[in-house]
Amino acid sequence: MNPDEIQFEADLAADRATSEPALVVDVEGFEGPLDLLLALARQQKVDLAKISILALADQYLAFIEEARKLRLELAADYLVMAAWLAYLKSRLLLPETNAPEGQSAEDMAVALALRLKRLEAIRDVAERLFGRAQLDRDVFRRGQPEPIAHIKHPQYSATLYDLLSAYAQQRQKSALAHVRLVKRTVWSLAEAREALERLIGRSPDWARLDEFLISYVVEPSLAPTVFASSFASTLEMVREGVMEVHQQGAFAPLYVRKRQPAENRVADPGGVAAPPADGKE
Amino acid sequence: MPKLKVVMPDDEPDNAGEPRAEELRLLEAMLFASAEPLDEASLAERLPQGVDVHAALLRLQEEYATRGVHLVRIGGKWTFRTASDLSWLLSKETVETRKLSRAAIETLAIIAYHQPVTRAEIEEIRGVTTSKGSVDVLLETGWIRPRGRRKSPGRPVTYGTSEAFLSHFGLDAVGDLPGLEELKGSGLLDGRLPPGFSVPMPSDDPALHDDEDPLEPGDLDLGLAPPPERTGEE
Amino acid sequence: MPKLKVVMPDDEPDNAGEPRAEELRLLEAMLFASAEPLDEASLAERLPQGVDVHAALLRLQEEYATRGVHLVRIGGKWTFRTASDLSWLLSKETVETRKLSRAAIETLAIIAYHQPVTRAEIEEIRGVTTSKGSVDVLLETGWIRPRGRRKSPGRPVTYGTSEAFLSHFGLDAVGDLPGLEELKGSGLLDGRLPPGFSVPMPSDDPALHDDEDPLEPGDLDLGLAPPPERTGEE
Numbered sequence: 001m002n003p004d005e006i007q008f009e010a011d012l013a014a015d016r017a018t019s020e021p022a023l024v025v026d027v028e029g030f031e032g033p034l035d036l037l038l039a040l041a042r043q044q045k046v047d048l049a050k051i052s053i054l055a056l057a058d059q060y061l062a063f064i065e066e067a068r069k070l071r072l073e074l075a076a077d078y079l080v081m082a083a084w085l086a087y088l089k090s091r092l093l094l095p096e097t098n099a100p101e102g103q104s105a106e107d108m109a110v111a112l113a114l115r116l117k118r119l120e121a122i123r124d125v126a127e128r129l130f131g132r133a134q135l136d137r138d139v140f141r142r143g144q145p146e147p148i149a150h151i152k153h154p155q156y157s158a159t160l161y162d163l164l165s166a167y168a169q170q171r172q173k174s175a176l177a178h179v180r181l182v183k184r185t186v187w188s189l190a191e192a193r194e195a196l197e198r199l200i201g202r203s204p205d206w207a208r209l210d211e212f213l214i215s216y217v218v219e220p221s222l223a224p225t226v227f228a229s230s231f232a233s234t235l236e237m238v239r240e241g242v243m244e245v246h247q248q249g250a251f252a253p254l255y256v257r258k259r260q261p262a263e264n265r266v267a268d269p270g271g272v273a274a275p276p277a278d279g280k281e
Numbered sequence: 282m283p284k285l286k287v288v289m290p291d292d293e294p295d296n297a298g299e300p301r302a303e304e305l306r307l308l309e310a311m312l313f314a315s316a317e318p319l320d321e322a323s324l325a326e327r328l329p330q331g332v333d334v335h336a337a338l339l340r341l342q343e344e345y346a347t348r349g350v351h352l353v354r355i356g357g358k359w360t361f362r363t364a365s366d367l368s369w370l371l372s373k374e375t376v377e378t379r380k381l382s383r384a385a386i387e388t389l390a391i392i393a394y395h396q397p398v399t400r401a402e403i404e405e406i407r408g409v410t411t412s413k414g415s416v417d418v419l420l421e422t423g424w425i426r427p428r429g430r431r432k433s434p435g436r437p438v439t440y441g442t443s444e445a446f447l448s449h450f451g452l453d454a455v456g457d458l459p460g461l462e463e464l465k466g467s468g469l470l471d472g473r474l475p476p477g478f479s480v481p482m483p484s485d486d487p488a489l490h491d492d493e494d495p496l497e498p499g500d501l502d503l504g505l506a507p508p509p510e511r512t513g514e515e
Numbered sequence: 516m517p518k519l520k521v522v523m524p525d526d527e528p529d530n531a532g533e534p535r536a537e538e539l540r541l542l543e544a545m546l547f548a549s550a551e552p553l554d555e556a557s558l559a560e561r562l563p564q565g566v567d568v569h570a571a572l573l574r575l576q577e578e579y580a581t582r583g584v585h586l587v588r589i590g591g592k593w594t595f596r597t598a599s600d601l602s603w604l605l606s607k608e609t610v611e612t613r614k615l616s617r618a619a620i621e622t623l624a625i626i627a628y629h630q631p632v633t634r635a636e637i638e639e640i641r642g643v644t645t646s647k648g649s650v651d652v653l654l655e656t657g658w659i660r661p662r663g664r665r666k667s668p669g670r671p672v673t674y675g676t677s678e679a680f681l682s683h684f685g686l687d688a689v690g691d692l693p694g695l696e697e698l699k700g701s702g703l704l705d706g707r708l709p710p711g712f713s714v715p716m717p718s719d720d721p722a723l724h725d726d727e728d729p730l731e732p733g734d735l736d737l738g739l740a741p742p743p744e745r746t747g748e749e
Contacts, residue, residue, distance in 0.1 A: 034642020126624030140314035145550035167390030310583030349544030
């Protein structure tokens with residue numbers, strides 16, 4: 001390889017400065033042995049079909065030799081190609097006696113030329129492709145697209161059965177819920193007893209049950225339940241021996257008081273110590 | 282392409298004479314590609330010196346006046362817009378079938394049987410707070426309509442069913458909705474009902490009841506797309 | 516004004532007699548509004564029945580041929596694009612697009628002209644190991660896509676170009692690639708090269724070739740550079 005050629009390579013290398021990161025087999029800017037071969041072939045300035053593969057092989061081998069002298073680390077690809085070219089060269093120089101197996105040296109040379117041609121062709125069309133007007137660089141699309149609005153019209157579906165069963169269930173559920181609500185208006189026995197305890201605790205004298213009730217009952221409609229609960233509680237408390245109850249006669253008012261010690265059982269409102277009354281309000 | 286000018290019938294027979302000015306091409310390319318409306322100053326910057334940008338824009342506007350795309354001025358800036366009579370082209374309408382929620386179906390059923398009925402009354406029957414959404418969805422279906430306002434504190438809106446309701450459910454009249462005995466007979470209601478339980482005889486007679494006032498003019502709009510204040514009103 | 520047209524055609528001072536058809540307005544409105552190319556079928560959907568969409572589009576294309584905006588067909592779909600001779604006018608605004616490396620440019624060209632093609636086949640043509648980076652960069656541009664897997668040992672992924680590729684380079688179809696005819700004529704496309712290089716013409720037909728298998732679900736994600744976490748997740 002003469003000095004001119006090395007100069008040429010250096011120029012080319014500068015051309016090849018690309019942003020391709022790692023992994024590219026890069027000998028002075030060449031992308032692999034085929035690329036190098038193509039560059040060398042271009043120096044012959046002839047149609048690739050008419051190229052002298054022999055001369056090309058020589059140039060390649062010389063280049064590799066030079067690179068090795070410079071102790072450039074060559075990727076295996078280059079060395080494999082060098083070995084193959086050396087082999088091809090020897091075959092081309094030797095008279096073709098009997099082809100060992102398969103391809104003749106001529107065929108191999110043609111195949112190599114074709115590969116170079118193919119690479120050159122694809123580079124050419126790549127250049128032409130990128131020479132086209134490109135979108136967002138040379139031509140532009142609509143800057144303010146008016147997108148197609150998607151209007152959804154909901155259509156609801158429900159069957160008469162859905163409607164009726166929903167209604168029936170709903171009504172039934174709330175009807176039962178109402179019954180529970182009514183129960184709430186009842187004065188519980190516990191409530192009645194608590195009220196009675198407070199009442200008899202306050203005075204040792206006889207007190208009229210209905211008078212006492214009146215002060216408790218705000219809502220007239222509650223009177224029956226208050227009366228009933230109180231009466232039931234009274235009986236219970238008498239049975240427990242904490243209270244006495246007295247009634248003059250059937251349908252007469254009921255009197256209650258705290259249970260007195262046995263000795264001073266005096267009838268206050270003019271009665272006798274009353275046995276548990278069975279009168280009703 | 283000489284027949285570009287469909288615009289001014291007699292005003293300007295300019296096809297024959299002067300060729301279409303280059304600045305019109307430049308303007309239309311810039312206006313087409315720009316992501317925003319452009320003002321005349323920035324357009325002028327890119328045009329050859331001495332071009333009357335304003336006049337050129339007016340001419341371009343005229344050229345496009347009969348087209349599917351118009352050149353319009355918005356806030357003093359120029360841009361192309363689809364002709365407003367063609368806006369329908371830019372929307373796609375699809376029908377989407379949706380199932381009514383359980384709450385909405387219950388609400389609808391109560392409105393059907395108990396109409397005219399207010400939202401508070403629906404809630405009382407359902408025993409649950411009826412979300413505003415249910416009523417809105419039902420209004421959207423077109424199956425219910427606001428009828429009037431109840432003559433009671435707060436004057437709540439009363440709802441009833443519409444003709445669309447009858448037609449969707451294949452009813453001749455709301456009176457055809459099954460009554461208590463029929464509901465029991467079909468097993469939809471069971472026997473464990475408290476005494477006095479009744480199912481009303483529904484009627485969608487549009488005539489207002491004695492306890493209803495007519496809706497005010499604004500009510501219908503409100504009913505169909507009610508602003509949030511309305512909730513408070515009821 | 517349309518009423519008169521029917522009765523007395525010559526009454527109209529509309530240029531050459533024939534009024535500008537309404538479908539041209541409709542077409543230009545739709546095409547103008549959209550940033551993406553639209554196919555004839557979707558355009559036809561919105562036009563009155565019986566309109567010859569193709570003929571109308573050709574007419575519209577002609578009308579716009581001298582304008583600053585052209586109607587072009589890209590990948591079989593129609594779109595308006597600024598006239599390419601006006602790129603100087605608009606390029607000021609554009610951000611410099613990332614320059615592709617020489618290796619990526621060559622790789623793209625090989626994929627475009629030889630598709631469907633595997634990485635090994637690309638390497639065969641380039642005579643060098645193609646870094647994964649080139650393919651990744653191209654996948655990122657959206658111009659290439661993994662198509663399937665070649666039915667050969669190792670089942671390598673085959674690559675082809677996408678619609679975005681056509682759109683970017685303003686091609687109606689891969690058959691319009693520059694220099695394709697010459698390449699074909701010189702026999703450089705049909706390689707007597709390794710088996711698998713048997714496709715005489717590039718084709719981006721999404722239908723898989725006989726020697727292609729479909730991609731598996733995971734392939735696409737991997738090919739399109741998913742966030743690393745996702746890969747782990749699956």
